[in-house]
Amino acid sequence: MNDPQIISGNSYADQRGILFYNNDLRLDEVKRLYFIESVDLHTVRGWQGHKIEKRWFSAVVGSFEIEVISFENMEKGSAIEQKFELDSPAQVLHVPAGYLTAIRSREPKSRLLVFADYALKEIKDEYRFPYKN
Template sequence: IRAWQAHTKEKKWFYCNSGAFVINLIELDNFEHPSDNLKTQKILLNSAVPMVLEISGGYANGFKATQEGSKLLVFSNFSLDESKADDFRYPADQWSFEP
């Protein structure tokens, strides 16, 4: 599991081009000290059902491959330097990850 990462302004787009992933989203109430009881939204991406998931700023996300050899493409509207300046990381056990 790769969790939890958030951005205040950066948007990201996720596309599964091989295998499958489960992605969890949490709308944050505070970036510096988010609540521990925030609701998790679960989304499934599968290469058999092409779909692009857009995650706007204001959300924390985490993801996990559910099939061996899965590949996930991630696109951003920020440069790498802009993204690093807008990056918030939280411990994997901060919130419950829905498999």
């Protein structure tokens, strides 16, 4: 199993504006995308994860904190494995199959872009657990 990791991009600015890019991100597995916008800064979307599906996350507006834990460690009652801060559209968090996430907005009106490698209802692979911090 691969570990969750940030795929770093960069930005370029000139008199016309800013270009955010990520030349190391491969999207050949992606079949769909959606956006998450939380109702407030206190609500946590988690724990939710997939044993088969992969996800890629990018903060296109504002910033997010994403906690990640493997199913194996969740079932053992272990602590959070990793915590990621996303605050640039050039940063992408790749979460491989076998992990759960807990997502929290860090700024009002933040918007998170999510890519998935399976179409909606293509497989049954969604797991949810109550979030306790």
